[in-house]
Amino acid sequence: AQSVSQHNHHVILSEAASLELGCNYSYGGTVNLFWYxxxxxxxxxxxxxxxxxxxxxxxxxxxxxEFIKSKFSFNLRKPSVQWSDTAEYFCAVDxxxxxxxxxxxxxxxxA
Amino acid sequence: xxxVTQSSRxxxxxxGEKVFLECVQDMDHENxxxxxxxxxxxxxxxxxSYDVKMKEKGDIPEGYSVSREKKERFSLILESxxxxxxxxxxxxxxxxxxxxxxxxxxxxxxxQLSVL
Numbered sequence: 748a749q750s751v752s753q754h755n756h757h758v759i760l761s762e763a764a765s766l767e768l769g770c771n772y773s774y775g776g777t778v779n780l781f782w783y784x785x786x787x788x789x790x791x792x793x794x795x796x797x798x799x800x801x802x803x804x805x806x807x808x809x810x811x812x813e814f815i816k817s818k819f820s821f822n823l824r825k826p827s828v829q830w831s832d833t834a835e836y837f838c839a840v841d842x843x844x845x846x847x848x849x850x851x852x853x854x855x856x857x858a
Numbered sequence: 859x860x861x862v863t864q865s866s867r868x869x870x871x872x873x874g875e876k877v878f879l880e881c882v883q884d885m886d887h888e889n890x891x892x893x894x895x896x897x898x899x900x901x902x903x904x905x906x907s908y909d910v911k912m913k914e915k916g917d918i919p920e921g922y923s924v925s926r927e928k929k930e931r932f933s934l935i936l937e938s939x940x941x942x943x944x945x946x947x948x949x950x951x952x953x954x955x956x957x958x959x960x961x962x963x964x965x966x967x968x969x970q971l972s973v974l
């Protein structure tokens with residue numbers, strides 16, 4: 748069965764630290780990949796997505812993600828986090844017939 | 859063997875009482891968390907702490923407070939217990955570590971609190 752794993756429940760960082768959130772999915776084939784963000788009190792927003800082409804995808808707010816097909820991974824990165832990046836981040840994988848979300852990673856950035 | 863210890867397995871309190879739930883970890887972890895677990899709602903984060911004397915609200919902080927005077931101890935306080943705070947309370951901790959590999963959360967065995 749398809750599944751999406753995010754490696755951390757919680758990540759706590761200081762401002763200006765680098766961020767990398769892991770996401771792995773269980774099943775191959777053609778996939779579309781997404782990272783969403785949910786800021787406190789707000790609904791989900793799309794950060795970035797990968798459909799095809801360059802496996803390094805740039806999104807909003809300085810985020811990027813790299814699709815590594817051989818590792819079934821789509822890790823989210825940001826070189827220098829800000830306090831305003833405090834949020835919950837969800838990886839999602841679309842197999843064309845089903846989209847599954849990871850359990851989410853809560854990021855807290857210390858001011 | 860690593861341990862997160864919660865002081866009570868079961869507690870019964872009356873409405874309006876002040877309740878202290880204690881949690882101690884022996885792993886020198888920086889980060890500690892309090893959750894409550896209710897049927898059909900999963901785990902909900904009440905408060906967390908990333909350092910001594912530092913605390914941050916989770917999703918459902920109302921009616922609760924916390925104290926972290928020492929690194930190993932994280933206390934949850936119900937200032938005036940109410941019946942809707944009847945729940946299983948879980949303490950957890952993890953090390954400030956490698957984001958990519960993930961740091962496992964270590965849980966205590968839980969405190970089942972009943973408020974009458």
